[in-house]
Amino acid sequence: MSTFYLSLAAATLCLSCAAAPRGPGPDEAVWREPGEAVTVRCRSSHPKPEYLSLMTGRGGGGGDVRVLFKDDQPGGGTVAPEYRGRLRCSKTFPDVDVVIDPVTPADAGRYECVYLKNDRQRRPVELPGTGSVFLVVPQPPSSLSPGERCRDERWDDIAPTTLATCAFVVLVVVVVAWCFAWTLLKACRMSKDALRRRWRQRQEWKKQQRFPLNDVYEDMNATVAR
Secondary structure, three states, X not given: OHHHHHHHHHHHHHHHHHHOOOOOOOOOEEEOOOOOOEEEEEEEOOOOOOEEEEEEXXXXXXXXXXXXXXXXXXOOOEEOHHHOOOEEEEOOOOOEEEEEOOOOHHXXXXXXXXXXXXXXXXXXXXXXXEOEEEEEOOOOHHHOOHHHHHHHHHHHOOOHHHHHHHHXXXXXXXXXXXXXXXXXXXXXXXXXXHHHHHHHHHHHHHHHHHHHHHHHXXXXXXXXXX
């Protein structure tokens, strides 16, 4: 039964870690509904970068798109045509928060901040920095077929905590079933061994009962002979 309690404790620890709130990490999926805003926080690890370029794959269709190209001068920088009127920057270069508002399903994809600096030959060199978001924007219900809409609504109604609870219950049932099967098998083995011991004891008892009778018969025969 110790195995059962260890498995139960491990499952509880895993679920508590999974349910703990945390902020979005690098490349973690960020869900936004059409019309909402998303922020990409670009942070430079180099003291003096010259340029900031925000790149995206826009859904992984092949080929990166430069959403924003900004230098250390005040101003909004160069914005891609499909993002004009929807993109703004806050904070001071090089630490820039790029806000896309509102987002559309076409904006879905990975966004990454790339810092650059020209070397002595005036060639751009990539510098260390952080800032990436994987944006997920679902299609509006009106653009989905009836079957796709039903599937999306069915999954949307299921909360992550419900899925975690179901997984925990399934894990507990599997562990309990395994412990029950192991206990039953052990009990069967013990019963089998007990039956064998009992049979051997009965045989020994029969032998002990048989030998005294033979002795009595021998004594009687000796008396008659005399």
